[in-house]
Amino acid sequence: MGRIVxxxxxxxxxxxxxxxxxxxxxxxxxxxxxxxRGEGSEWRHCTLxxxxxxxxxxxxxxxxxxxxxxxxxxxxxxxxxxxx
Numbered sequence: 001m002g003r004i005v006x007x008x009x010x011x012x013x014x015x016x017x018x019x020x021x022x023x024x025x026x027x028x029x030x031x032x033x034x035x036x037r038g039e040g041s042e043w044r045h046c047t048l049x050x051x052x053x054x055x056x057x058x059x060x061x062x063x064x065x066x067x068x069x070x071x072x073x074x075x076x077x078x079x080x081x082x083x084x
Contacts, residue, residue: 002026004034
């Protein structure tokens, strides 16, 4: 189904990279079995409480960062800053 790549946020969320072609199908599964890497690791049954795709795509997030950076630059120099 996929693999956990990192913890995310402060509420116990996890960032998961799906190995399926259709990423949204991963979130439709409410029961998951997780196993740490390594030999002899036991599988653990987990229940998905909430599953949703990220609010922004990577491209949209990069645009938002450019806008925020331009706002800070404008505040520092006291004039409008062109966003590229």
